Amino acid sequence: MNAKKLEYFKKLLLAKKKELEDELGELEVKFNVSQQDSSSDLSSHPTHVADISGDAEDRESRSCLITSMVEELAQVNRAIKKIYSDSYGICEKCNSKISPKRLEAIPYAELCIKCGKNS
């Protein structure tokens, strides 16, 4: 891959990384605030079981969202490292080049289309 193209994908990845980090930061702030809210709720209404279970579900879906974002961020970070180590755009399974079209859609793709389909 030529330097110009590599620079272009690096910019895409760094923008994605910033976007994810910002969103995660916001989510974590909200998450912490609502956790404090619910704990003060619990102490004042210890018998409201329905409230507690609803809260747990909410917390679970939020932590699911955070987990998937953390995973995406890790993939973005790996892709950025690959740019620096000159292995960006190479399929991790078969070592062939990942098509620029695929990288355009998913800049942090780790597998070529063929291996992506088979996995």
Ligand SMILES: [Zn+2]
């Ligand atoms: Zn492959």
